[in-house]
Every structure is written in structure tokens, then in C-alpha cells.
Amino acid sequence: MNEQEMRELFREMRDEPVPADSLTRVRASVxxxxxxxxxxxxxKSAAALVVAGCIVGGFLLLRPGKASQPVRKxxxxxxxxxxxxxxxxxxxxxxxxxxxxxxxxxxxxxxAVPVSIRIETPDPDVVILLVN
Amino acid sequence: xNEIRGEAVASFDQVLRRREAQVLRxxxxxxxxxxxxxxxxxxxxxxxxxxxxVFANDAAAGGWLYRVxxxxxLDRTRSARPSQELPDLASLDRSAEAAVLMEEQKRRxxxxxxxxxxERAAVVLREIEGxxxxxxxxxxxxxxxxxxxxxxxALVRLRGIFNREDV
Numbered sequence: 001m002n003e004q005e006m007r008e009l010f011r012e013m014r015d016e017p018v019p020a021d022s023l024t025r026v027r028a029s030v031x032x033x034x035x036x037x038x039x040x041x042x043x044k045s046a047a048a049l050v051v052a053g054c055i056v057g058g059f060l061l062l063r064p065g066k067a068s069q070p071v072r073k074x075x076x077x078x079x080x081x082x083x084x085x086x087x088x089x090x091x092x093x094x095x096x097x098x099x100x101x102x103x104x105x106x107x108x109x110x111x112a113v114p115v116s117i118r119i120e121t122p123d124p125d126v127v128i129l130l131v132n
Numbered sequence: 133x134n135e136i137r138g139e140a141v142a143s144f145d146q147v148l149r150r151r152e153a154q155v156l157r158x159x160x161x162x163x164x165x166x167x168x169x170x171x172x173x174x175x176x177x178x179x180x181x182x183x184x185x186v187f188a189n190d191a192a193a194g195g196w197l198y199r200v201x202x203x204x205x206l207d208r209t210r211s212a213r214p215s216q217e218l219p220d221l222a223s224l225d226r227s228a229e230a231a232v233l234m235e236e237q238k239r240r241x242x243x244x245x246x247x248x249x250x251e252r253a254a255v256v257l258r259e260i261e262g263x264x265x266x267x268x269x270x271x272x273x274x275x276x277x278x279x280x281x282x283x284x285x286a287l288v289r290l291r292g293i294f295n296r297e298d299v
Contacts, residue, residue: 001237001294003287009241010259012234018153019166026152026170030177037178 086113147185148177155201161256162205162249172204198271202253209249244293247286254282
């Protein structure tokens with residue numbers, strides 16, 4: 001057999017049929033493995049989602065519950081003492097005599113000055129007023 | 133995305149049906165048995181599925197399939213010794229004596245193709261599958277010079293075997 005004959009034989013082989021059962025087996029096996037891969041992907045994705053959900057859920061559960069709510073500060077009621085203006089009595093204009101010792105002014109009894117205490121509460125409509 | 137540009141939209145299933153014979157036959161020619169060829173063909177199509185059907189054209193798709201097929205076959209021959217005797221392909225219903233003689237010659241030719249895996253792959257792709265030397269070189273990851281040399285050596289060797297048997 002020379003080279004030309006060999007090449008012709010090779011060419012003859014080019015389109016030789018392949019056993020049908022081999023083709024069927026390959027096709028079925030490829031289909032099966034593709035579906036397996038698909039399911040594996042689905043399961044892995046689902047597992048990953050579950051794990052992620054558990055982590056987030058656990059984090060939310062373990063976090064202190066009230067820490068999330070803003071703390072409402074209760075301000076102490078403001079106490080303002082309002083005093084009425086005190087009138088200072090004008091002293092009588094007396095000539096100063098250098099020789100004489102100035103008379104010691106007798107302490108005059110202090111007149112009772114009315115004092116009132118105004119207490120404001122958080123409610124702007126409610127004001128506590130203490131009057132002596 | 134699922135298309136080979138230059139063709140009508142082709143689903144993976146369509147490509148599988150159109151190319152399975154090519155892949156299976158090539159793997160069988162290189163490996164020498166159908167069981168291994170089927171395993172390789174499965175792996176080739178799974179890789180194609182994973183990769184996606186985005187090729188510049190049909191020739192690129194064919195080239196990619198040949199390359200992967202040959203690489204998987206070479207990997208397999210590295211781990212397991214290929215069978216020296218190649219079983220015949222499905223025999224055709226030819227009753228004529230010439231057809232029987234031709235079948236016998238083909239069988240002998242394939243049996244004589246017990247070459248190193250890369251040389252054998254070069255002969256299969258160039259002579260049986262009808263690829264160009266450049267395409268074979270690309271599939272094998274070799275230079276064109278190397279491919280020509282491998283094919284030439286293989287043909288000389290085959291001729292020697294046949295001449296010895298004919299004497």
C-alpha cells in the first residue's frame with residue numbers, strides 16, 4: 001500500500017458512522033450531568049442564602065433590644081424664681097456735720113416682700129406658681 | 133449569548149447533536165476504544181456547556197471542540213496506556229467483495245496507528261478529519277513544522293508496516 005492509497009483510506013474513514021448507542025449514551029450522560037450541576041448550583045445557592053439569613057437573624061436577635069430605640073430624655077422642670085422689683089426707699093437728705101458723729105441709723109424692720117415661685121412643667125399649659 | 137455568530141441561533145442541544153459524532157469519532161480514533169471515547173465526549177460537551185456558546189464563527193467552534201477533545205485524549209493516554217488494537221467502527225452493510233476488502237484494510241490501518249499519542253492525534257486530525265496543518269497545529273498546541281514532521285514520520289512508519297505485512 002502506498003501513501004496515496006493510505007490517504008484515500010483515511011479519507012474514506014472520515015464520514016464513517018458512529019455507533020448509535022454510543023451517541024445516545026453520551027447525550028444522556030451529558031444531559032444528566034448538566035442537570036446535576038444545575039441542581040447543585042440551586043442547592044448551594046439556597047444553602048448560602050440560609051446561612052446568610054441565620055447570620056443576619058442571629059445578629060438582630062443578639063443585639064440589645066432597647067439600644068435601638070432613641071432614649072427620651074426627660075428634662076427636669078425648670079424652676080424660675082421671679083421676684084418683684086424691690087423699691088429702695090430714698091434716704092432723707094440730711095446735712096452732714098463733720099463734727100458730729102453720724103447717727104447710726106437704726107435698722108428698720110424689713111418689710112416682708114412677697115415672693116412667688118414659678119415652676120414650669122413639660123406641659124406648656126401647666127405652670128406651678130408658689131406664692132408665700 | 134447562546135449563539136455561534138454567523139449561524140442561526142443554536143441552542144446547546146443543537147450544537148451537541150451536530151457535533152457529537154465528530155467529537156466521539158475523533159476521540160475514538162485517538163484512544164482506540166469506545167468507552168474512553170464516550171467519557172471524553174461527555175467531558176468535552178460539559179466543558180462547552182460551562183464555557184457557553186460564544187464563538188466568532190462555526191470554524192472557531194469546531195476548532196475549540198477539536199482542541200479540547202485532543203487535549204482530553206492526550207491526558208487520558210498519559211494516565212493509561214492506550215489500547216494497541218483498535219476495534220473496527222460500525223461495519224457498513226456492504227456486500228461487495230471490494231467493500232469487505234476496504235474494511236479489512238481500514239482495520240489494518242487503524243491497528244497500525246499505534247503511534248505516540250500526539251503523532252496519532254496529528255494523523256487523525258490531518259488525514260481522517262481533514263483539518264489543515266495550521267488547524268492541527270492549533271489543536272495540538274504545536275508548530276506547523278512539528279505537525280508536518282509528525283505526519284510524515286507516521287506515514288513512513290505505516291507504509292513500512294504495510295509493506296512488511298504484504299511481503
